[in-house]
Amino acid sequence: MTTAISGALTTRLREARSVVAFTGAGISVESGVPTFRGADGIWAKLRPEELASMDGFLKNPSVVWDWYAHRKKIISAIHPNAGHYALVEMEKKVPQFAVITQNIDNLHRRAGSKTVFELHGNIERNYCMKCGKTFTDEFVLAVAGLPKCDSCGGMVRPDVVWFGEMLPEEEWESSVAAAEGADLFLSIGTSAVVYPAASLPLLAKRAEAYVVEVNPEPTPITDKMDEFLEGPSGEILPMLARVMERERGGSGAAAHS
Numbered sequence: 001m002t003t004a005i006s007g008a009l010t011t012r013l014r015e016a017r018s019v020v021a022f023t024g025a026g027i028s029v030e031s032g033v034p035t036f037r038g039a040d041g042i043w044a045k046l047r048p049e050e051l052a053s054m055d056g057f058l059k060n061p062s063v064v065w066d067w068y069a070h071r072k073k074i075i076s077a078i079h080p081n082a083g084h085y086a087l088v089e090m091e092k093k094v095p096q097f098a099v100i101t102q103n104i105d106n107l108h109r110r111a112g113s114k115t116v117f118e119l120h121g122n123i124e125r126n127y128c129m130k131c132g133k134t135f136t137d138e139f140v141l142a143v144a145g146l147p148k149c150d151s152c153g154g155m156v157r158p159d160v161v162w163f164g165e166m167l168p169e170e171e172w173e174s175s176v177a178a179a180e181g182a183d184l185f186l187s188i189g190t191s192a193v194v195y196p197a198a199s200l201p202l203l204a205k206r207a208e209a210y211v212v213e214v215n216p217e218p219t220p221i222t223d224k225m226d227e228f229l230e231g232p233s234g235e236i237l238p239m240l241a242r243v244m245e246r247e248r249g250g251s252g253a254a255a256h257s
């Protein structure tokens with residue numbers, strides 16, 4: 001694991017007024033959430049892109065629902081980890097801080113992050129595809145078989161973005177603005193292969209942010225980063241938060257005023 005960080009990063013941790021943390025499945029691994037490409041069980045034979053798509057749902061609604069019910073149960077039984085909490089600490093010290101996540105596991109909010117842009121939705125929300133009525137997990141997990149809307153009989157689906165579907169406009173616009181305004185951009189635990197989300201680190205780089213990747217393995221964007229911190233986010237992010245605390249002399253949030 002990388003332990004040393006550059007002077008340039010130390011300076012940004014001390015002086016950055018706008019910081020973005022862009023996260024993928026890797027930040028939740030140490031909480032026990034399998035990565036997206038690490039699907040286990042009966043679903044391992046199907047490509048995630050097949051399961052997480054309208055075609056896949058219409059072709060095999062019960063297979064797709066069982067996959068989401070399985071993931072809902074895993075996620076409701078686990079907790080945020082030190083990586084999530086380190087971002088909460090950093091948010092308290094920086095005037096403008098945003099978490100942009102591809103994760104649907106709601107762990108950033110559960111850790112206490114305030115500004116969170118969910119690009120691909122949230123697995124704890126569900127809605128009727130015909131009338132749009134929303135449903136809790138209690139409702140959808142209580143019914144045997146496929147959950148149906150109790151007012152129009154329509155099919156209920158998780159409120160996540162499937163492949164081939166547009167991202168929620170407001171979340172996307174806010175994420176682009178945050179990336180373009182960042183002094184420091186952290187790309188954490190993502191393989192950076194799913195678009196348009198994967199374009200954000202490069203967008204920030206073009207807008208002259210200092211871009212840093214945190215991952216135990218290199219990714220397709222590593223060679224375009226200013227710095228690569230090799231290791232698990234649950235260890236590296238607390239280290240960065242400590243450096244920020246030390247460099248900012250324990251001063252509380254200069255901003256948020």
Ligand code: BV8
Binds near residue numbers: 102161189193
């Ligand atoms: C769209 C929600 C407009 C559902 C998800 C341009 C080029 C090529 C293809 C496209 C393109 N534009 C659009 C496409 C198509 C497609 C796409 O990108 N396909 C890919 C596969 C090539 N994009 C779309 O369809 C998007 N919509 O473009 O609409 C449109 C419409 C019609 C036609 C054209 C365009 C919608 C994409 C959103 C899909 N929904 N999730 C659900 O979760 O069920 S995507 C899902 O997969 C996640 O949200 C995430 O985005 C992605 C998984 O990636 P990661 O999170 O990075 O996870 P992964 O497992 O891959 O990697 C984990 C990483 O963690 C690894 O690097 C590992 O080393 C690291 N790691 C492991 N342990 C740790 C760690 N890191 C730190 N600490 C550790 N301990």
Ligand code: ZN
Binds near residue numbers: 130132150153154
């Ligand atoms: Zn309905």
